Amino acid sequence: MTTRTLGTLRVEKAGPLATLQDPGRFGVRRLGVTQGGPADLHAFAWANYLLGNAWEAAVLEVTLGGLTLVAEQDTRLALCGADLSASLDGEPLAPWQAFTLPKGKALTFGMPVSGVRAYLAVGGGFHAEPVLGSLSCVTREGLGGHQGDGKPLATGDRLTFARGAAQATGGTREVPAEERIDYREPATLALVPGAQIADFTGESTFRAFHTDWTVDTRTDRMGVRLTGPRLDCRLESMISEGIALGAVQVPPDGQPIALLNDRQTIGGYPRLGTLTPMACSRLAQCHPGQKVRLRPVALSLAQADYLRQFQAFQAPAASRG
Amino acid sequence: MKDPRLENAGVDAWLVRLFDRIDEANMPWLMALCDRCEQAFGEALVDLVPSYTTLLVQYRPQQLTASQARTLLTDILADLAPDEAASAGETKEIPVWYDASVGPELARLEAEKGLTRDQVIEIHSGHEYRVFALGFAPGFGFMGSVDPRLETPRLATPRKRVPAGSVALAGRQTSAYPRVSPGGWNLLGRTPVTLFDPSRERMSFLQVGDRVRFVAIGREEFERLGGDTTPVAPVQEERS
Numbered sequence A: 001m002t003t004r005t006l007g008t009l010r011v012e013k014a015g016p017l018a019t020l021q022d023p024g025r026f027g028v029r030r031l032g033v034t035q036g037g038p039a040d041l042h043a044f045a046w047a048n049y050l051l052g053n054a055w056e057a058a059v060l061e062v063t064l065g066g067l068t069l070v071a072e073q074d075t076r077l078a079l080c081g082a083d084l085s086a087s088l089d090g091e092p093l094a095p096w097q098a099f100t101l102p103k104g105k106a107l108t109f110g111m112p113v114s115g116v117r118a119y120l121a122v123g124g125g126f127h128a129e130p131v132l133g134s135l136s137c138v139t140r141e142g143l144g145g146h147q148g149d150g151k152p153l154a155t156g157d158r159l160t161f162a163r164g165a166a167q168a169t170g171g172t173r174e175v176p177a178e179e180r181i182d183y184r185e186p187a188t189l190a191l192v193p194g195a196q197i198a199d200f201t202g203e204s205t206f207r208a209f210h211t212d213w214t215v216d217t218r219t220d221r222m223g224v225r226l227t228g229p230r231l232d233c234r235l236e237s238m239i240s241e242g243i244a245l246g247a248v249q250v251p252p253d254g255q256p257i258a259l260l261n262d263r264q265t266i267g268g269y270p271r272l273g274t275l276t277p278m279a280c281s282r283l284a285q286c287h288p289g290q291k292v293r294l295r296p297v298a299l300s301l302a303q304a305d306y307l308r309q310f311q312a313f314q315a316p317a318a319s320r321g
Numbered sequence B: 001m002k003d004p005r006l007e008n009a010g011v012d013a014w015l016v017r018l019f020d021r022i023d024e025a026n027m028p029w030l031m032a033l034c035d036r037c038e039q040a041f042g043e044a045l046v047d048l049v050p051s052y053t054t055l056l057v058q059y060r061p062q063q064l065t066a067s068q069a070r071t072l073l074t075d076i077l078a079d080l081a082p083d084e085a086a087s088a089g090e091t092k093e094i095p096v097w098y099d100a101s102v103g104p105e106l107a108r109l110e111a112e113k114g115l116t117r118d119q120v121i122e123i124h125s126g127h128e129y130r131v132f133a134l135g136f137a138p139g140f141g142f143m144g145s146v147d148p149r150l151e152t153p154r155l156a157t158p159r160k161r162v163p164a165g166s167v168a169l170a171g172r173q174t175s176a177y178p179r180v181s182p183g184g185w186n187l188l189g190r191t192p193v194t195l196f197d198p199s200r201e202r203m204s205f206l207q208v209g210d211r212v213r214f215v216a217i218g219r220e221e222f223e224r225l226g227g228d229t230t231p232v233a234p235v236q237e238e239r240s
Helices: A041-050 A195-199 A202-210 A277-283 A299-314 B024-044 B066-078 B105-113 B117-125 B219-224
Strands: A006-013 A017-021 A059-063 A068-071 A075-083 A097-101 A106-108 A114-122 A158-162 A187-193 A213-219 A223-227 A247-249 A257-259 A271-275 A291-296 B005-008 B013-017 B045-050 B054-059 B091-098 B129-134 B141-144 B159-162 B166-170 B173-176 B181-183 B186-190 B211-216
Touching: A006 A106, A041 A059, A041 A075, A041 A114, A041 A277, A041 A299, A187 A277, A187 A299, A195 A271, A195 B005, A202 A291, A271 A277, A277 A299, A299 B066, B005 B066, B013 B066, B024 B045, B024 B054, B024 B066, B024 B129, B054 B066, B091 B117, B091 B166, B091 B219, B105 B117, B105 B186, B117 B186, B117 B211
Parallel strands: A187 A291, B091 B211
Antiparallel strands: A006 A068, A006 A158, A017 A059, A059 A114, A068 A106, A075 A097, A075 A114, A187 A271, A213 A223, A213 A291, A223 A257, A247 A257, A247 A271, B005 B013, B013 B054, B045 B054, B091 B186, B129 B141, B129 B211, B141 B173, B159 B181, B166 B173, B166 B186
16 A cells, blocks of 8 residues: 555644544453453444444544644544534534545644543544554553554654545434433443442442442543442452453442453452443543442343444444445 | 353353362363353454453354353353363473562562572572463463462552563562553562564463463573663552
């Protein structure tokens, strides 16, 4: 592939953290390599949907704004997820829509208005050399991203994509109103109760599902700490075991930690259960100080809900409408 | 294997709990279970995370319902047999330069355990360890079991920066840090071996099930093998 076939977005200002993400890195967790992937799978999927992209197309995850990108040719893009005061050549640009960034014009992200992470898709997805089967950027492990070394975008970097694919293929696709989430609202997070739930005291189990939890300042792509009443478990710690996406661990201090995409592969604290993928997406958009509730949900219902949410996106390209 | 339990781990994963204690004898069962899952789940398998006593099985919910995946695992477990051959593991050597400049907790161990430096080194390197799990970071192998004479808790306050190659001890486990990272294990020395390299065929120098020997080397040999001699400071705080 020569650079002539590629379109480019130039990074004029990098912002705190912007990384390429595809659905994640799989099949290598037994080597200790984390999953990675979009912290908000929901917004990631809708951004690709708007452009008619394949489900797994790589998207730019923009954390907390501060980023400016300049198009080196007319480029069709889609923006979903957080409202980070995006503007196109100075004009405000709301999320949940596709748009064209004209050659030489700047797309600028400012301060967060609602949510934490915005997803910017390009027709055909961003290009990069996959590392261990994925483009997903995991800074802690130094893997993936636009240069393959786990570095987030830096000023002067270039993001590349297939030039031909820069045209819109999504046509008039829209994101339904009920899927455009206002992340400022208090969130209710569905949790499938897990193996050690019986080892928590009855009072703790009650508290877990009947209190407002506060999102702590300790929140990143590895996990989100929740503060509130102390949860007591008869098991202080356990032998380390594999941790699924959304696992809610409770260390001895009684304050739960929900583990997200960049979590360590194994860990040894008792678990209340596992947040659904949709709940992980929602939690990943919460600012420190925001209130969340945990709501227990039966496994079969949670799985059916997940399939309903994501099956349309994950269908093979040929069968998509 | 006593009575294996299946515990739900969300919409796309089951955790198989095979054992309740750490034991080398678990490895042939866990390795056999990994194998059988790969065959039985085929395309529906997304990832496997073996650890000391458990296996996390992540599958594609688009292809299997939770109860179908559960049934598949139940069937596998019904006639699971330990695979001694597949889990024998390779024997690997990790050369280590045991020195206080790169292993500042050596002195603490001597003082706390009433051992000489040579004894600490002899005990640590005189034993064959098993890789029970990889995790924490790519290629970080959790190895056991360390001689009780060296058993020591993690640092109360983890170091913000542990140099790559640091050979370390926590509880009755030992490991080596594949790359620079934060960490709370006690540092004994440093290896010049590259423990994780995504461009290498198997990527991780260590694999679950491997047998490992640490081999004491001198500074010259360490440097000849490309080791980095940059010292690391002892942790100041008292351990709780």
